[in-house]
Amino acid sequence: MLHICLVESGLELVPKEISKHPLIRRYAKKRGKKPSKVLLDISFHYHAMKNLKDFNKRGRPDIVHFCLLEALGSPLNKMALLRIYVHTYDGKVVFIDPSTRIPKNYIRFVGLMEQLLDKGKVPPNSSSPLLWIREMSVKDLIGHVKPGTVILLDEKGKKMSVHELAKKFPIGDNPLILIGGFQRGNISQEIREQADYIVSIFKETLETWIVISRILCAYEHIYTA
Numbered sequence: 001m002l003h004i005c006l007v008e009s010g011l012e013l014v015p016k017e018i019s020k021h022p023l024i025r026r027y028a029k030k031r032g033k034k035p036s037k038v039l040l041d042i043s044f045h046y047h048a049m050k051n052l053k054d055f056n057k058r059g060r061p062d063i064v065h066f067c068l069l070e071a072l073g074s075p076l077n078k079m080a081l082l083r084i085y086v087h088t089y090d091g092k093v094v095f096i097d098p099s100t101r102i103p104k105n106y107i108r109f110v111g112l113m114e115q116l117l118d119k120g121k122v123p124p125n126s127s128s129p130l131l132w133i134r135e136m137s138v139k140d141l142i143g144h145v146k147p148g149t150v151i152l153l154d155e156k157g158k159k160m161s162v163h164e165l166a167k168k169f170p171i172g173d174n175p176l177i178l179i180g181g182f183q184r185g186n187i188s189q190e191i192r193e194q195a196d197y198i199v200s201i202f203k204e205t206l207e208t209w210i211v212i213s214r215i216l217c218a219y220e221h222i223y224t225a
């Protein structure tokens with residue numbers, strides 16, 4: 001099984017520090033929700049969030065949306081060879097049943113994530129939910145998954161093509177690949193310390209969804225032929 005975790009992803013409800021900001025209150029009112037129950041989104045909340053710590057890493061649920069569509073619809077997932085997790089900036093891990101169909105429409109995706117972050121699982125009353133949350137660090141997740149190897153992807157890592165990477169870390173060894181689920185900035189030292197290898201797949205910085213699609217393709221090429 002290949003395990004992929006988006007780390008420090010910009011997926012969180014509006015934090016307390018800015019829930020009283022007029023822009024957030026207006027936005028929440030328009031959506032008929034409490035300010036603390038709407039998803040932080042830099043496209044709508046830039047002026048309210050620009051003084052938040054690490055604001056460049058936050059408020060990007062669209063990155064998670066793209067990546068989940070890419071991963072859950074992939075041949076690797078359809079062949080039951082993939083598990084994808086979302087670790088959030090504020091220290092939670094979203095677990096995802098591989099059969100989950102993520103809404104393709106972004107507005108519906110936002111509603112789903114708001115329900116998940118508010119209630120802790122989706123559907124909220126199910127004993128076998130499709131999505132559920134645990135307060136967990138990446139280190140805790142590693143303890144839970146028990147991967148053979150932890151590979152962190154970073155533009156400043158050791159250069160390796162995606163094909164070399166997929167060969168070097170075979171799917172049978174349960175590799176866990178960590179990819180930053182944010183727009184700008186670096187993966188924190190605490191997470192870097194968990195990696196056995198730090199690998200760069202290209203000489204420039206790539207968007208998270210491009211990285212995930214190349215990794216999936218490389219593993220599919222070798223292990224689903």
Ligand SMILES: C[S@@+](CC[C@H](N)C(=O)[O-])C[C@H]1O[C@@H](n2cnc3c(N)ncnc32)[C@H](O)[C@@H]1O
Binds near residue numbers: 182183187208
């Ligand atoms: C958009 S990048 C993060 C921001 C980037 N560090 C910056 O400051 O512009 C998202 C993630 O994709 C992965 N990534 C981006 N480019 C990469 C590359 N060339 N090789 C390996 N991983 C890469 C890393 O995991 C990174 O954290």
